[in-house]
Amino acid sequence: MVPKLDVPSLLGHLNLFAQLDEKSLARLAERSQQVRVPRHAFVFHRGDPASGLYVVAVGRVKLSIPAANGQEKVIEFFGSGQAFGEAMMFIEQPYMVQAQALEDCLLLWVSKQDVLAVIDRQPAFARSLLTGMAARLHTLMQDIEMVSLHSASQRLIHYLLNLPCESGLLTLPVNKNVVASKLGLTPETLSRLLHQFSDAGIITVRGRKVTLHSRDALQAREASPMTH
């Protein structure tokens, strides 16, 4: 029933593990555990101890900070081939975020102990980890800049302009409620802003599909706080 999974090959193709020799890879794969997480279920909650890292084999995961009255602030999404939860292994602190499956997921879990062992044997792996964490630090600082220094419309524009886009046509990766949370907005504000840009003829919105008619016009609005 369980689909056969070539774990060593799967891991070996990730940036994080690409530098590993076959032996270490095989050992890591063998000691890893497969975890199935149905849509909407939690991988871990805030406050859980962090005793390893996760790799997404199939599906997508949402990392967020829980807030009062069932609200949350979305931090990041992880898709196939991405690893998460590596950082908290290194400090003796429980997770301050929660991870929730956006779709039915198959994850691999590698224990802290196994990761540390590989670090000690393969410096290149340590570098991969460092590179990954540095990248995450960078995006987090961008998020802080966004939320501290830019207005709602500037945040939305920046977000749209940095989404994967083919000839002006893009698709929101998640539903608008979640996009709003990621941008630090209420769903109402997001809806109004999209309509504003739509009315101005800069974009067209149909469901999650957005067409950018003029990246320049968007960038212009990002630069100046905007009159009207």
Add this chain to the structure above:
Amino acid sequence: MVPKLDVPSLLGHLNLFAQLDEKSLARLAERSQQVRVPRHAFVFHRGDPASGLYVVAVGRVKLSIPAANGQEKVIEFFGSGQAFGEAMMFIEQPYMVQAQALEDCLLLWVSKQDVLAVIDRQPAFARSLLTGMAARLHTLMQDIEMVSLHSASQRLIHYLLNLPCESGLLTLPVNKNVVASKLGLTPETLSRLLHQFSDAGIITVRGRKVTLHSRDALQAREASPMTH
């Protein structure tokens, strides 16, 4: 004229370099460069290439994101014995923050090349780096939580309660303008909030000295958004 500095001993006492053997330490110390930075001068600007890391020998440094019209969002402070700028070495991107001396500083600079060399030779050093970056990630996420999920007064209270404090008496580490920026507030709002708590009898403020009369009362205000 230049005061004699025992660089190997200085580095060896830092968490980051504590695990290094004498030889590596000596080599790193020897290849490091001393940098003097007068008060208010910049160590680096946003956009500068990141080609190494800094260690604070003497003085304090402020990391911030520059904004339009001379404003800035303060990210963090670094004092004697702390290292900064390690993260950006690992990704091929220029600094997105600027570093400015809060006081006359003496810094040590270690090149990216030298750091990578030590990583490859000493796994324990890689672990130290990972631990440090993980800790920074953690505090950055706390900052995001603060600024996205909590009100101005909640942020101030949290900040006060987490400052080093001896029997209710604490001192702001920097002037109020900078504290305000760190908290994502205007100086005006910070001033008003301090007065509010002062009027409520919870704290006393004299310059940078703050006396907390009741941590419990503060915590109570942090929990509930507050009526009046």
Add this chain to the structure above:
DNA sequence: CGCGTGCTTGATTGGTCTCAACCTTTGTGG
């Protein structure tokens, strides 16, 4: 078909910023 979830729209509120003036402290040069 009916219900729930996601999304939109309108009216209103309110927390925080902005602008402007003034006060206080610090530091500096005559």
Add this chain to the structure above:
DNA sequence: CCACAAAGGTTGAGACCAATCAAGCACGCG
């Protein structure tokens, strides 16, 4: 040592952005 400037901090009035509250709409799924 005083005078003055500059920086840091406070206070008030007002505006504004985005949140909240409250309905209502549209779509998809059982």
